[in-house]
Amino acid sequence: MKRSQPFNWLGWSSFALLLAAWELIAWETPKLLLYFPPVSRILAALGDALAAGTILQHGWVTLGRFAAGYLLSAGLAVTLGVLLGYFRYLHGLLATSIELLRPMPSVAIIPVAILLLGIGDGMIISVTVYASVWPILINSIDGVRRVDPTLIDTGRTFGLSSWQILRQIILPAASPYIVTGLRIGLSIALILVTTAEMIAGSKGLGFFILDEERAMNSANMYAGIVVVALLGYALNRLFLLLESRAMKWRHGMIVRQTA
């Protein structure tokens, strides 16, 4: 939703209409109350849970694991990606292994992680790191490799050292791709944290949502989903904010990527 455009009356109205319809259906058909608790009840449950602090506690746990996992994976993947992109020989060594390991859905690593690390923060953060590394790594390698040789030659003709070229030319030139990878990694990290919490957690929003579903507290379940959605939204906005600051020069040329 762009700020420069007029307020989207149509869109918000249709959304409000949808919520109103939901509310109506919920009240009119008590049988479906379980599946469609009225929006009002969901909001009430949300309010209660917030007040009792339960959701916030779970939220912090999830956020903490996410932050640890994502930042760690970003550091690892960007470093490794730049190295592999820059040193062709290294890339040549590892390319086949990467290509074979990549197609495996990263969530399949969860059982191994449970085996090695049990259930708990360590496991959850580890699988998050594993999964987020891939898109960041691949995009970083790609970005570095795609740097136009003309740019590099320009650096050389100005007498820059290899290290200077890497820092002043290659990294900035590759940064759009790296940023794309980081954005994809963000969603993946959130997905993995919530998944791991669902499969083998005792805390966190993922666990909370599943737990409430098992206890047939659908209103609480939806409330949890709303919180996760808000968290995801907030993280995305934060990312976009940081990105627009860092990538001001690119903003005229940006093509919207979707993941």
Added chain:
Amino acid sequence: MAPRHDCAADGVMALRKFKGVGFLLMLLALWELAAQAEWINALIVPPPSKIFKLFFELVASGQIPMQILVSMKRALAGYLLAAAVFIPLGVFMGLSRTIYRLFEVIVEMLRPVPPPVVIPVALLFFGLGDEMKIFVIFFSCAWPILLNTIDGVRGVDWVLLNTARTFGLSRAKTVWQVILPACLPQILTGLRVSLPIMLILVVISEMVGSTDGIGYFVLDSQRRFRVAQMYAGMLALAILGYTLNQLFNLLQRLLLPWQRGRQLE
């Protein structure tokens, strides 16, 4: 006039692949040694020889293929359903500002929901059956397909649109003959991005709520401490992912024969 086939570059690529394969084999050999010599706990990380042997046995006995079939039936059902619904919706949203704004808020509200979080909702509605997984995959694959389709339709170059106008094409014909073919590559991009999402979600949904399927197989093996079997399942998943990618590339080459080379520069 077509670009010449670069045989020298091919040679270099082949050599590089050789190096990569060699390195991989070296790693596997190291792993084998480590497991056999008990440098690492072979109960948790068995030697690759054991894993491969078990893998082939499970494939031969049909157990792994059957689990894969079960998973793929659900996965493809959800994936194709999402394509059938969200490609047309994306086209309409791309063509008409009004329709776009109508759905914009709802889409932006649903998009940030991490797909696995939808699983409990699906469990609530559908229980443990196939429908649950199909619903989850349908929801998860929706956004890349929808957004890429919209982008593709909107991104059709104005020169193409004006070309259609200067040739006197009606609105309908312009959509059919110019806009849709022009945005087909982007639509396929959306479909390609959704493919790994489909795979990930079918595995997750099976791990959280299922009694069969390859995802359940892997988790169940871990719970029963059949460690080698767990790794064999993971190997199967890797091969499945790779195969799906190759099949998609083939499909793309069939649908877009005119893109075999570079784009028009």
Added chain:
Amino acid sequence: MPILDVQALSKSYRQAGGDTTLAIGNITCQVEAGEFVSFVGPSGCGKTTLLMSIAGLLAPSSGRVVVNGKEVSGPPPNLVLLFQEYNKSLFAWRSVLGNVRFGLAARGARSAAAESKARKLIELVGLKGFESHYPWELSGGMQQRVAIARALAYEPEVLLMDEPFGSLDALTRLELEDALLRLWAELKTTILFITHDIEEAIYLSDRIWVLSRRPSQIMQELKIDFPRPRHQVTTRAEARFMELRNDIYRQIGNQEVP
């Protein structure tokens, strides 16, 4: 009656900041059927805007365009515009034959006769043998020929060409100039040509209008009466050719000096 009548045409744009720019000032001119006329002017003087307005793809801010007696309010049915960015205008998903057939189909010709007509046109532009090639496989000059063939397949009475040879190398340009003249002589279409290459305009046209800087106005109309068919060596060697060229060059160049 002239086939094309431009009456006091002007076009202004609203910029992002809010101010309006006047792209075309006040253009009035007539083109007779079968003529080959050119607009020459410095870059950025609004030539493309002018052509798009005549083609009915842009609505004029004031004045009007009359094609064959009918006022233009949208793309007229007997007129086709050939775009400067031909690579973005060709249909990447169709072969050369497919692209040319599109021009015929847009005209309403769909039968088996259409296929042979398309092939004849492809041969006419010198691309025989490349019918099943896709645009990406062709060089810039060849792509431009496909665009020309496609436009001619439409059998327009008036063909508008926006700097069609601008992005080609000099030798290809000369080749295509002659190819275009041959086609024009054979099909007897009316051609309105835009270029920044003064000599090209003189070589090709019956008449030239020299445009000023933005907002463009017609500074001068020149009649070019070298005999046809023209020849790259002999026509260009004539003394009068250089005189015309220098004349126009001074006209356009003069605008730099305050």
